[in-house]
Amino acid sequence: MERIVVGVDGSQGSKAALAWGLKEAALRDGTLELVNVYAPQMAYEGISSAAQAEELIQGPRRAAEALVKELADGIDAVPVQTHALEDASAPRALVEHAAGATMLVVSARGLGPFRRLLLGSVSQNVAHHATCPVVIIPPADA
Numbered sequence: 001m002e003r004i005v006v007g008v009d010g011s012q013g014s015k016a017a018l019a020w021g022l023k024e025a026a027l028r029d030g031t032l033e034l035v036n037v038y039a040p041q042m043a044y045e046g047i048s049s050a051a052q053a054e055e056l057i058q059g060p061r062r063a064a065e066a067l068v069k070e071l072a073d074g075i076d077a078v079p080v081q082t083h084a085l086e087d088a089s090a091p092r093a094l095v096e097h098a099a100g101a102t103m104l105v106v107s108a109r110g111l112g113p114f115r116r117l118l119l120g121s122v123s124q125n126v127a128h129h130a131t132c133p134v135v136i137i138p139p140a141d142a
Contacts, residue, residue, distance in 0.1 A: 002030030002102040005132075007094045008123065010038060010067050013107030017137040018071060021105040024135075025078040028102065034071055035083045035097055037090040038064040039129030061086065098126075103133045 008014040017102035018034065019078045025032040038060045047053045064084035072080045087093035098104035108123045 002028040003100070004028070004030055005033045005035060005094070005098040005101045005104045007037070007090070007104070007106040007126075008068065010071075011103060011107065011109065013137065013139055014110050015071070016140065017105045017107040017135075020135065020137050022075060022077065024103070030102060031079045031081065032075065033081045033083060033097075033101075035094060036064040037066050037085045037087050037093040039088055046117060057104050061064070064070045076127075090113050091122050091129065094126050095129045095131070098130055098132050099118070101132045103135055104130050105135045105137065107137045108139060113141055 004021045004025040006014075006018050008018055024030075041056055041060055047077065057096055061084055065082070068082035068084055071122070072082050083097065085093045085097060094104060094106065104126060106126055107124045108121075123134075127134045127136060
């Protein structure tokens with residue numbers, strides 16, 4: 001069965017990538033995998049309770065899991081799997097997760113060359129390093 005992996009972050013661009021990936025998975029009679037990558041939390045001084053520590057550590061994972069579940073709700077055209085991955089590098093996590101997939105779908109936010117230089121670009125990085133075909137959905141205003 002064909003496996004379509006879509007990187008999602010809740011932005012309008014990633015929702016467009018999800019819509020495209022869903023159509024492609026349906027055309028191919030494949031599965032759809034929604035992947036959200038969240039950054040590991042840094043330990044902070046001044047944590048005064050176990051509950052604060054628990055929220056600091058588990059909060060980002062819970063938020064990522066809630067996001068992919070929300071985006072997957074209502075999709076019944078194809079089998080859907082959701083993944084919340086902790087990694088300091090979203091491109092690396094997406095590339096590793098998509099190894100062996102039919103394709104990886106991401107969005108291009110259109111940050112422009114200067115911000116892209118400063119921040120890096122997930123779509124640019126996965127395009128250079130993925131071992132499967134990559135589809136980059138352009139911004140709606142492109």
